[in-house]
Amino acid sequence: MPAASLADAELRYLPYWVEPGVADSWLARLLEETPFEQPRVRLFGREHPVPRQVAWYGDPQARYRYSGLLHQPLRWTSLLAEIRTLLQAETGQPFNGVLLNLYRDGNDAMGWHSDDEPELGTEPVIASLSLGAPRRLDFRRKGTTRIGHSLTLGHGSLLVMSGSTQHHWQHQIARARRTSAPRLNLTFRLIEPSRA
Numbered sequence: 694m695p696a697a698s699l700a701d702a703e704l705r706y707l708p709y710w711v712e713p714g715v716a717d718s719w720l721a722r723l724l725e726e727t728p729f730e731q732p733r734v735r736l737f738g739r740e741h742p743v744p745r746q747v748a749w750y751g752d753p754q755a756r757y758r759y760s761g762l763l764h765q766p767l768r769w770t771s772l773l774a775e776i777r778t779l780l781q782a783e784t785g786q787p788f789n790g791v792l793l794n795l796y797r798d799g800n801d802a803m804g805w806h807s808d809d810e811p812e813l814g815t816e817p818v819i820a821s822l823s824l825g826a827p828r829r830l831d832f833r834r835k836g837t838t839r840i841g842h843s844l845t846l847g848h849g850s851l852l853v854m855s856g857s858t859q860h861h862w863q864h865q866i867a868r869a870r871r872t873s874a875p876r877l878n879l880t881f882r883l884i885e886p887s888r889a
């Protein structure tokens with residue numbers, strides 16, 4: 694397990710969680726049926742569109758704050774509900790929402806952050822399913838700038854982050870100039886509405 698080298702983090706990476714044919718059909722369906730948006734964020738007093746497209750699905754009470762905005766969930770589609778059921782069985786954890794991030798090509802990215810919003814609780818379990826073009830996920834310890842660990846998340850792979858990972862580490866998806874194909878990432882989460 695690559696994760697064994699990462700102190701104070703719990704990562705479980707399953708490169709072939711779903712077979713490629715299933716991953717292909719999930720990707721095609723999700724690209725077709727998802728009403729993606731490109732939120733704008735204020736950074737240093739200026740508004741920018743985030744460099745990717747986003748959709749938030751979940752149970753009605755699972756409102757979630759990301760990119761500085763509180764998002765009302767879209768209703769579970771049959772496919773997302775099916776994937777949630779599979780992931781709950783895989784991890785033994787309940788999930789009430791899923792964030793979809795579409796990286797249209799290698800120019801789309803996600804900056805350094807931890808998934809440590811209060812509504813996720815103190816030791817969140819986040820199940821991250823990747824479909825489409827492989828992209829590198831980097832980790833760095835909070836308060837440092839050196840990349841401490843990287844994983845290439847491939848088509849049909851599952852990464853489960855748990856324990857104190859979000860407390861001690863940040864992660865990013867850096868730009869990848871040679872990538873021209875899209876990648877869709879789905880992070881299944883459990884929101885505790887009382888903490889939002």
Ligand SMILES: O=C(O)CCC(=O)C(=O)O
Nearest residue numbers: 792794808830866878880
């Ligand atoms: O695209 C990824 O693999 C990472 C997504 C992520 O970090 C997030 O949604 O918080």
Ligand SMILES: [Fe+2]
Nearest residue numbers: 806807808864
């Ligand atoms: Fe994240």
